[in-house]
Amino acid sequence: MTTVLKCPTCKTAAEYTGNPFRPFCSERCKLIDLGAWATGDYRIPCMDQSVEQELEEM
Numbered sequence: 001m002t003t004v005l006k007c008p009t010c011k012t013a014a015e016y017t018g019n020p021f022r023p024f025c026s027e028r029c030k031l032i033d034l035g036a037w038a039t040g041d042y043r044i045p046c047m048d049q050s051v052e053q054e055l056e057e058m
């Protein structure tokens with residue numbers, strides 16, 4: 001059975017089994033994704049704000 005997943009970077013179908021770069025299709029896509037994280041292209045929702053608001057209401 002072959003597990004195929006979509007590469008998060010280029011959306012190409014990539015084999016999961018035996019793929020050292022999973023979930024990416026290649027080292028290139030992996031590096032691109034890591035680079036995107038490093039440059040802040042991805043934003044993690046800031047949970048601190050809502051926590052602060054809740055504290056103020058108390």
Ligand SMILES: [Zn+2]
Nearest residue numbers: 007010025029
């Ligand atoms: Zn890819």
